[in-house]
Amino acid sequence: MASSLEKDMASSSVPGQFVDARGMPSDDAVARTLKETSSPLGIASRPKIVDFTARFRERRRAHVLAAASRVGIVLAVVAAVAALLWVALFSPVFRLEVSGISVSGQNAWVTTSQVMAIASKQAGRSVFLVSSSDVVDQLRNIPGVTGATATKHLPNRLVVTVTAQRPVAMLRTSDGTLTAVDSRGRVLNSVSDTSSSGIPVIDVTDVKSALRRNAIKETLAILSSLPESLRQRVSSVVTKTQDSITTGLDKGKYTIIWGDASDLALKKAVVNTLLSDSTALGSHTEIDVSAPTRPILK
Template sequence: MQRPTPLPASTPPARPAWSPDEEIAFTRIGPPVAVPEGGPGDPDETAPIEPLWHDVPDDAVRPIPFAPAAESAPDIDPEVGVRDVWAAARARRRALRAEVRRFTARQRRRRMLWIGVAAALVLLVLGTLGAAYSPLFAVERVQVVGTSSLDAGAVEAALADQIGVPLPLVDSSAVKAALIQFPLVETYTLEARPPHDLVVRIVERTPIGSVQSAAGYTLVDAAGVALSTTAEPPAGHPVIDVTGGVGSPAFEAVGTVFRALPDSIRTQVTGMTATTANDVTLDLGGPGTSVVWGNADDSEYKAVALESIMAARPPEGVSSYDVSSPNAVVVR
């Protein structure tokens, strides 16, 4: 493969020779100017300075034609004023508001629905409260339930000041002050039965026996609360003889033992004695049988064991039952 032959070097065109005898006229906008001898390349000569528009005829100046715009500007009515501009702006705002209302109509309907539901609930609550606190729901009858030893009529008479009071406004402090005068009342609850009934549910104290004192025989419950005082021992309740009085550990143990007894045995007990919390003894009535109980631990278990042995060995032929150890009951 042969290398291509290089192209011949180009020769610049020859500059024409300058002839001093030639006269060249340089024409600008003005009249022709004669070039002096020596030619334009003579460094010692300069051309005279002539004004640009010197002796230019009027017909030589041509005006530049105006190029029209691509789109003609809209005609402006010279009679449009500020009020017309304001009116157009207001019309535009009204149109914008109308579009906004049209696109938010569903949201506004949903909001109005929720507002209506909330308003209905508020009116319902206000109406209910207004009716409840009005004389339409005032107390007309006080009903006492749950009493056995206590006189229900006396309790109702003590609460007569609540008649005419709206059920929500019944004063619980006044009810407590009225019931505190009845020692047999252990606890109570108030129940409103619209439109006019107030129910008082009472839990009475359970007396465990009577304690002898200088005033006579005082009936007490397991907490040592005095219920009544009589000159003779109350019928149907055992006489309690403990060391240290109603505030001692011996009395607390006696109360625990008596409340653990079944009704079949409780009605046979005529006396309970204790010097300490560990030597509780029960006296059974007619046959004169005693029950050695010991302390109050496992009283429910001891009560079941005593009931079983009494069914097998009645008290008439027994002088004592010892249930201090319920797994090994001793009968004498």
Template sequence: MARRPHAPTPRQGARRPAPAPTPRQSRSVPPLGTSAPAPPARSAPPAPQAHSAPSPTQAPRGRTVGRPDPSALRSSEPAAPAAGPEGGGRVVQASERFRELVAGRPWRRRRRAIIAGVLITVLVLVAAGVTAIFLPALQVQSITVEGAGYVQEQDIRAAASARAEGSVLLLATGAIAEDVAAIPGVESVEAERIWPDGVRVSITEAAPVGLLTKADGTTAVVDAGGQELPPAAGEGASLVPLLVAGGSADPEGAAAAMTDVMAGMPEPLRGAVQKVTASSRSDVMVALALEDGGSKTVVWGDARDAELKAEVVQALLGQPGTIIDVSSPVAPVTR
């Protein structure tokens, strides 16, 4: 009797193939005499669950750890601007911006008010200044002179009147002082306004120190700077005769050297000077009168080191001899 063939049994450990899925299962037919079971009620589809962001330690289901999620990349991209009616771009409500531009801001209004106030103030000041300049009450009417002695007042008024005109507000006091200072005998000047319609000119006259006799025989009163003064400056003054030697090759230099010596000489010694002579800038001779009635001649030399030479002369006045040579004050000689 022949054996039936048997299907081979799978080996232990071998994996059986999974049955192929069937698209639709066959509907079972109930046996006769039985009622057909009610079809199962269809359940509603499950609601989509909100995707929660996976935790950094747990990778989302269905993708490999370490690979970025495409949905996350899409969510990080900037949203495209909404298309306008014609596809021109995003529509922005600008009514608030236009309202601010039209209405203005409080600080802008305050700034306009401040600027307007400043402009009005400036205009008022300018108008007041222009009006004051042309007021008849502020026009210069008088010139007052103070400090004049041997300098004539009419000369000072004439020099000041060239610029002392117009409104007192525009008076050039510095220019007036410069014009008056050019008058011989005026050492310093101060000009100032006298409200409402005047100007005051105060002068200080130069002090005369000597009577200069020039090589041609003419004389002139001179001050310590060698400037010639008006003849009236010597009236009632004790002047030292300054003589330029006849035949001098440099009479102007000799006169300047003598006045410089007198200007640098201290007052106690200047009071004892009887006469000063010179023929050049470097050979000034000074004649001194002593208290005992005698006299001495000082070979002064040039006008340099006037203070040192005066101290040496005072120290040597009691020494014997009639001549003191201080042309080199560090090595004086008496004879």
């Protein structure tokens, strides 16, 4: 009873009044410190102290590692690209050799050696660096070539195809020499073991001067436009002037007066119609289509 009274008196003490320290609540500082510094597992831990110098060093180290990682990635990509470029452009895998070039479409007048002389210039380089357009442009300059293609095939092949025509005409000089020319008036190869049968012959004084004449140019234009079946029937050609070009067919059986090379589509249609219709042609042997809308039969 007394102790209860003493506690009440101590708790209700006023300033200046005597207080018995034995009645005051105790504060265990050690227990409180252990409680505040204990880990979730109940084990006492040391209060965390932030070391800003160490923190700065850690961040700097992280930045250095990140930069080094980025540089490493860039170097790896550059090395991979360089390796691919080397393989594609310089390795033997994609290198075009002469043995990897194939040619087709050539004939006696446009030879394989002529085509290979141009295509083989691309040998020794990567197929990716081969210029197909250069090959085609040069091939089209060969007399007798009317078309050409050059196709690359991986890993190291080039397929060249040319469209080679037979001579449009043979120019015959007074000494009997025959010179084959194409539709553009370019001189073809001299071929000794190939028959010129079915190729129209034009008598000229001199080949070079003849090829500069408009009459010869017009004649070549007419002959090159004829279908092969009709051109093979041409047995003679007269080119006195560029407006009076005349061809003989079937060893002189028929004579076609073309005039010049204008309106060729209509002129050929009229000639083909008359030659294929014996009733319309009748006994006439001369067809004048110099004015194709008003053909004259004689």
